Amino acid sequence: MHARRQAKRGGLGAALVLAAVGIGGCATRVEAPQAPIAGHETRAVTIAVTVATNARGLPAVSPEVLGDWVGLAAVEFAHAGIELKVASVTYMRSSEARLKTRRGRRALAARTDSALPVAFVHGMGPRTRGVWTPREGVVLVSGTAGATTLSHELGHALGLDHQTDPSNIMCSCQRGASPTFSATQRRHLWAAVGASRF
Numbered sequence: 001m002h003a004r005r006q007a008k009r010g011g012l013g014a015a016l017v018l019a020a021v022g023i024g025g026c027a028t029r030v031e032a033p034q035a036p037i038a039g040h041e042t043r044a045v046t047i048a049v050t051v052a053t054n055a056r057g058l059p060a061v062s063p064e065v066l067g068d069w070v071g072l073a074a075v076e077f078a079h080a081g082i083e084l085k086v087a088s089v090t091y092m093r094s095s096e097a098r099l100k101t102r103r104g105r106r107a108l109a110a111r112t113d114s115a116l117p118v119a120f121v122h123g124m125g126p127r128t129r130g131v132w133t134p135r136e137g138v139v140l141v142s143g144t145a146g147a148t149t150l151s152h153e154l155g156h157a158l159g160l161d162h163q164t165d166p167s168n169i170m171c172s173c174q175r176g177a178s179p180t181f182s183a184t185q186r187r188h189l190w191a192a193v194g195a196s197r198f
């Protein structure tokens with residue numbers, strides 16, 4: 001019951017973030033001369049979120065921060081003509097989510113077959129903020145990650161490689177204040193979503 005209530009708050013957080021950013025701003029940017037998807041239909045990608053909780057029941061990421069991060073990713077994907085949907089938010093004890101083992105990560109991936117599994121965890125090592133594990137098909141994001149780490153790892157999951165420009169979301173560097181996907185990357189993402197089962 002508690003987890004369900006938290007999940008609802010997370011969803012509300014994302015909705016509030018989207019409202020704050022403003023749909024008008026998105027539309028303006030999408031219609032800019034370099035828009036990659038002019039005249040193309042909007043596609044959708046669905047993620048299934050798992051949030052690890054520690055022995056004291058504390059989640060790796062608060063519902064508010066989760067809402068912020070998902071909302072930010074939703075805006076960036078909207079610029080690529082993609083609607084980012086959240087199928088579910090599930091809370092899982094860290095003892096059940098053994099993220100350092102392939103089997104544990106696969107257990108997360110097995111939770112759904114129609115959504116991309118995204119797990120928020122308490123920590124993955126001193127310098128790792130997020131990772132896409134192609135063999136298990138899971139995006140892992142540290143609770144101490146940056147605001148654009150989720151977008152970055154979703155980019156990997158949809159086939160994007162690293163860039164060196166700090167203003168690009170796919171830079172593995174310390175990214176700038178408001179990194180974005182490039183027009184080329186947005187075209188790739190849109191095409192990749194069309195070919196994926198998510």
Ligand SMILES: [Zn+2]
Binds near residue numbers: 156
């Ligand atoms: Zn990366």
